Amino acid sequence: MTRNEPSKQLPSCPSSPNCVSTQAQDEGHAIEPIRYRKSRAEAKEALKEVIRSMPRTKLVEEDETYLHYEITSLLFRFVDDVEYLFEDETKTIHFRSASRTGYGDLGVNRKRMEQVRSLVEGKL
Numbered sequence: 001m002t003r004n005e006p007s008k009q010l011p012s013c014p015s016s017p018n019c020v021s022t023q024a025q026d027e028g029h030a031i032e033p034i035r036y037r038k039s040r041a042e043a044k045e046a047l048k049e050v051i052r053s054m055p056r057t058k059l060v061e062e063d064e065t066y067l068h069y070e071i072t073s074l075l076f077r078f079v080d081d082v083e084y085l086f087e088d089e090t091k092t093i094h095f096r097s098a099s100r101t102g103y104g105d106l107g108v109n110r111k112r113m114e115q116v117r118s119l120v121e122g123k124l
Helices: 040-052 108-120
Strands: 019-021 057-063 066-072 079-087 092-099
Touching (some): 019 108, 040 057, 040 066, 040 079
Antiparallel strands (some): 057 066, 066 079, 079 092
């Protein structure tokens, strides 16, 4: 990536309250990113290991700086998309977690991302 090339952005959250993103500007959708100290590759592996331990989670896309998971709810089989973007310059993991369908999510996406944060903290 060259200096003046814009960094990759995650998709914006819709207006519905079933999405959180570290790149969102409004209080309802905004959430703090995760910081890492290790190399990007090590941080990515640590994050993948934590996510592998979570049920009904499938990795659908991966590149050097990006991970995309589908997480299926137990009861109604709703699918949520969870994306991670590693920004090496600032050692930041940006993420977005959003329900594909419906309007509200009873805070599930925010709770999930806070759970990932607490499980991965100290490993990065």
